[in-house]
Amino acid sequence: MNPCLLCMKPISEVASWQSFFGIEKKKTLCDDCSKRFVRADIKEEGDVLDAVHSLYEYDEAMRDWLHQYKFLQDVALAQVFSNELRRAFSNKDTIVPIPMHPERARNRTFAHVETLLDGAKRPYVQLLTKTNTTVMGEKSRHERLNMGQLFELVPGAVVQPITYRLVDDIYTTGTTLRRAATVLKQAGAARVEAVTLIRSIQK
Amino acid sequence: MNKPFDPAVRDFLDGRIWLRQHTPFSVEKINEHIESGMVETTPGVKMKKGLFGQPSCKCVRCENVDPQLFTSFDCLQCEGPCAYCRNCLQMGRVSVCTELIVWKGPCTEYPTEHALAWEGTLTKRQKQASKELYESIVRARPHLIHAVCGSGKTEILFEPIHKLLLAGKRVCIAAPRVDVILELEPRLRAAFPSTKLEALYGGADVQAFDAQLILATTHQLYRFRHAFDAIFVDEADAFPYTAEKTLQHAVRKAAKPDAPIHFVTATPSDKLLTDIKKTGAVSTIYRRYHGHPLPGPRYESLWNYSKQLSKGKMPKALEKWIQQRLELSEPFLVFFHEIELMMKAEQAIRQLDDRIRAVHSAHPDRKQHVQDLRAGKIPGLLTTTILERGITIKNIQVAVVGAEQSLFDAGALVQIGGRVGRNVNHPSGDFVLFHNGISYAMDQARREIKRLNAGGDQP
Ligand SMILES: [Zn+2]
């Protein structure tokens, strides 16, 4: 039996019919660790970005998870939310992950948003590339708003007049997602929605 | 023949195994030392194809080989299948394409002049144990100091450590828990004022590259390799040292190949006792340094405490006990088996005195709260088992809520009781086990304390 991905204690697992038929993946966390994560399901609507659904609030448990996943590069933690993330989409969705700059992705050794989707077993199309390497958090609000284009279309990408669903790990100011949505809409997307694992509430 | 090198690089790397990208030196400087052969590189994780094609991995830093503690992934760095070790992840991730470095040049020479400034005196039994320990050191065999809580275990180590330092040896005291290290650090700094000493735990950076005396959590030993002439493992039985085999490997690897590993504990596991008896020696101390017996546990029923506390209600007996401590101004610790219950209890208990606090392993202020308790700024602490050992507070009174819980095995209860009556002016105190039914472990702990007080006759 695999240990809990966060505290390494053995997981006591009661077989459910979901796990029996292989519909749900095996538990990755023990009960104590999974209790720390509370679903928030924050949904908002806008214009450039037609709708955003964030699954969890940014709290202590999420901060720790994100730190271990992204900065300690613990790829295994992508499995923690794979069931939840998979259920946030339907089979008909066209999913577009927010890309990382290739150089940054190489340094991290994995692209964290794509790895989350891989874990959730949701196929995606990579329509966007990142044009610079700056990190949003390092910029002031003023700089962020006045930055040049952040994303462009992958050469040869075809955008259709349908709904696209962008995916990112965390929604903070929404700038990243709105810029990505703008690029898709200018290229002919009918509607752009977004799903983020975490919503950071600005205080 | 004598190639030049930077002594700082030598001092830092000698005895360590380190991530190539994360040293305190510039990339160029490390590259130069690699080119001149002073520093050697090795892949962080060695991956082999197993008999049936499945990969098997070994982490070169922590020596983990448990397949459950490796994760394979498609790596964008090495552009292929890669794997990393989850066991030592907190010290910076090590994967197949990560490079580790070790020192290959001439060794650091450590000073041979050291003062021992401790002015206390050892009891006859302590002196005897200290002598026996030193004899084992000379004979390069492992030694176990099996001494009851409050018998002055650390002081027994002073003289043998001093002799090692005088011989220019590098010495490590390792403990599984950071609290033990935090408690030891000031005492050792005071005892060895002229020795370069460093305490390593958590995310602390290495400051004194060539520290000759190192205090470290056992986790930190992952980053050492063939460094120490002697290692003393304090509270050897504490979680997670006994729980994790790789940590034992880490201790072994941190010591030089022929260097013995010594253990100091009040509650050795049966395995440790039998292992040591095969190849080494044991010194046993049944009396506390002040000569008074260990306080035995008192049982008091606290029926349905879990339900009551969860509803925010204070069980009567617990309330009365805390009230008494507050009235008598006696510092106290209340142990809980789980954080959640403790947090619920905290709200109810703080109605009695709002200065009371709760601490657990992830609590950001735990160090401060313990200091405040010691300084008399707060009357008492609620705690998980993190404070079960290593902590010494004058006149402390101790209660365990839910002593029947399986987390409280006999060893843990003996350790918890060992907090009481350590001071010569306050050699006794209350040690109460609040329970919802008496467990076998509670009786075992009571018997063990009786046995120790009787002079350690076989049970
Ligand atoms: Zn867990």
Ligand SMILES: [Zn+2]
């Ligand atoms: Zn490792």
Ligand SMILES: [Zn+2]
């Ligand atoms: Zn790699």
